[in-house]
Amino acid sequence: MQIIRVQSPDGMKKIPSTKRETAATFLKKVAKEFGFNSNGFSVYVNRNKTGEVLSQNKSLNLLKIKHGDMLFLFPSASSSSSSSGEVMDTATPHTSSSLPSISSSSSSSSSSSLIPRSSSAPQVQEDQIDQYLAKQDGKIYRNRDPQLCRHGALGKCVHCVPLEPFDEDYLNHLDPPVKHMSFHAYLRKLTGGADKHVDNIMFENHTIADRFLDFWRKTGSQRMGYLYGRYTEHTDIPLGIRAEVAAIYEPPQSATQNSLELLEDPKAAAVDEIAAKLGLCKVGWIFTDLLSEDTRIGTVRYTRNQDSFYLSAEECITSGYFQNQYSNPCRLSRDGYFGSKFVTVVATGGPDNQVHFEGYQVSNQCMALVRDECLLPCKDAPELGYAKESSPEQYVPDVFYKDKDKFGNDVTFLARPLPVEYLIIDITTTFPKDPQYTFTSTQRFPIENRDILGETQDFHSLATYLSQCSSASFLDIVSDFHLLLFLVTNEVMPLRDSIGLLLDAVKTSNEELAQTWKKSEQWATIEQLCSTVGGQPSSSLGYEAMGGPAAPASSSAMWSCLHCTFMNQPGTEHCEICSLPR
Numbered sequence: 001m002q003i004i005r006v007q008s009p010d011g012m013k014k015i016p017s018t019k020r021e022t023a024a025t026f027l028k029k030v031a032k033e034f035g036f037n038s039n040g041f042s043v044y045v046n047r048n049k050t051g052e053v054l055s056q057n058k059s060l061n062l063l064k065i066k067h068g069d070m071l072f073l074f075p076s077a078s079s080s081s082s083s084s085g086e087v088m089d090t091a092t093p094h095t096s097s098s099l100p101s102i103s104s105s106s107s108s109s110s111s112s113s114l115i116p117r118s119s120s121a122p123q124v125q126e127d128q129i130d131q132y133l134a135k136q137d138g139k140i141y142r143n144r145d146p147q148l149c150r151h152g153a154l155g156k157c158v159h160c161v162p163l164e165p166f167d168e169d170y171l172n173h174l175d176p177p178v179k180h181m182s183f184h185a186y187l188r189k190l191t192g193g194a195d196k197h198v199d200n201i202m203f204e205n206h207t208i209a210d211r212f213l214d215f216w217r218k219t220g221s222q223r224m225g226y227l228y229g230r231y232t233e234h235t236d237i238p239l240g241i242r243a244e245v246a247a248i249y250e251p252p253q254s255a256t257q258n259s260l261e262l263l264e265d266p267k268a269a270a271v272d273e274i275a276a277k278l279g280l281c282k283v284g285w286i287f288t289d290l291l292s293e294d295t296r297i298g299t300v301r302y303t304r305n306q307d308s309f310y311l312s313a314e315e316c317i318t319s320g321y322f323q324n325q326y327s328n329p330c331r332l333s334r335d336g337y338f339g340s341k342f343v344t345v346v347a348t349g350g351p352d353n354q355v356h357f358e359g360y361q362v363s364n365q366c367m368a369l370v371r372d373e374c375l376l377p378c379k380d381a382p383e384l385g386y387a388k389e390s391s392p393e394q395y396v397p398d399v400f401y402k403d404k405d406k407f408g409n410d411v412t413f414l415a416r417p418l419p420v421e422y423l424i425i426d427i428t429t430t431f432p433k434d435p436q437y438t439f440t441s442t443q444r445f446p447i448e449n450r451d452i453l454g455e456t457q458d459f460h461s462l463a464t465y466l467s468q469c470s471s472a473s474f475l476d477i478v479s480d481f482h483l484l485l486f487l488v489t490n491e492v493m494p495l496r497d498s499i500g501l502l503l504d505a506v507k508t509s510n511e512e513l514a515q516t517w518k519k520s521e522q523w524a525t526i527e528q529l530c531s532t533v534g535g536q537p538s539s540s541l542g543y544e545a546m547g548g549p550a551a552p553a554s555s556s557a558m559w560s561c562l563h564c565t566f567m568n569q570p571g572t573e574h575c576e577i578c579s580l581p582r
Helices: 023-034 077-082 128-134 168-172 183-191 206-219 268-277 313-325 364-371 459-467 474-478 481-489 500-508 511-518 521-533
Strands: 002-008 011-017 041-044 070-075 200-203 224-234 240-249 253-255 260-262 281-289 292-294 327-329 337-340 343-349 355-362 375-377 384-387 399-404 410-414 424-430
Touching: 002 023, 011 023, 023 041, 128 224, 200 206, 200 355, 206 240, 206 281, 206 343, 240 281, 240 481, 268 281, 268 481, 268 500, 281 313, 313 327, 313 337, 313 343, 313 355, 313 364, 313 375, 313 384, 337 364, 355 364, 364 375, 459 481, 459 521, 474 500, 474 511, 481 500, 500 511
Parallel strands: 002 070, 200 240, 200 424, 281 343
Antiparallel strands: 002 011, 041 070, 224 240, 224 281, 253 260, 327 337, 343 355, 355 424, 375 384, 399 410
16 A cells, blocks of 8 residues: 655645556546546646646556655646635734634635636736745755665655655754744645745844944934845745845934834835845835833843733734735735735844844734724733724724633634734844845945934035045945935935946946946036035045135125025025035
């Protein structure tokens, strides 16, 4: 007796057979097991639909189909409607993976359905990392166990046959254990190999995080930023995805020690456009929740833990809003999207009273509740959300969650209130042993929207920055995310339409391209402006002394700026608009 595994869009089944059994007899067993008629499906040796097993009188042994092998079943077009599976989100509490998931009396919080391979899928452009992982085998290969295996070097048995990427026992025995299988492993499990969120967050280097934290260190106020980077393969988890952070953009915001409010950002579209040309995208957001414990030794309070909360309900709602805004393209979903890769990072105090970076996502169910405006925060309990009640203006289905009572029995509760631990998934956040640098500048150009610190982005700061880069190559000088943003978005000399070549140079680390752009008219104008405002730039950059600014003709009359033509009030020596001298 031998067992042959057969995967289909509805899952995997084990079919008992013998070596002498014919392929025709075996296929009849498969049809009976999966509920197909004899012409309603095809079975292949390989996932890519090669090596079809035909209904014939040859034995399985002659066809080299042996114990433990995996075959792949694909329904024909006429029977595909009966084989579609549905992606159901399983949101487990952050503190206990054994508790059941949230449920709803309506489809309001359900996920999109998957489409079987033989059906017409929506034409969507998936992220590059998804396209790459969809082509990977993903199996976990094991060596022959000398104690358990009783076969030759070329044989395979249940002790050494490759495991599927969703094998729970394997994931649980990793160090550390993997609580949530990767998104692509989850898809493989649901679709049975018919086709083909995030598993790790990594900052390229400590400098990115340290510069972000500087705002809190200098003001005591909290801070928020958008994470720009790329999605790559996370090799520690089968078919895993990693969000690599290369830069943090800080949008306009109003903050205190206990609050943070985002303001309208007129430069948001330009920032996304520049990032895209640099090969980056917005992968998440980060915010601080820090309180000093002892300023003499630099410790912070440990406030977010199992006795309080990890993410507040309001933060979960914000994360859900962002994840809905940046949903994940997926060709297996009926509407072309499933879940999100957008991550949340909190800079907060850890158990050792040092700053820790904790990563999270909210579940697809939370995304749906936020999308349909069904979830509210509780005023005096940050760890609790509240499922809105129906009103004449909006019908809201009842939402339930399960917990265990003191006797260990499963008890169903109405989600009013709802512990938000049911809505969040924690993601390991790391820094590499060997720092990586997408942006190689060793000097620090001021970060945007930090005027409250006296750190402004203008041509004074640009002249100072350039004068400090005397020994660096031109590519290294301009390889700074915040500098590139300033060159594109400043009001005096915006280079949005003429900076493409420079962005290509930074993206590809091409010094020759950078030198070509340096010879452009636009950079010559930037040089003149920097020379005019002072701070003699380095001669290695080709600057020439341009002389000081002309003395004002009269201090009692309005004057027109020579650089931007703005009419300034009398008695001022610098332009209100461009900050350049009179």
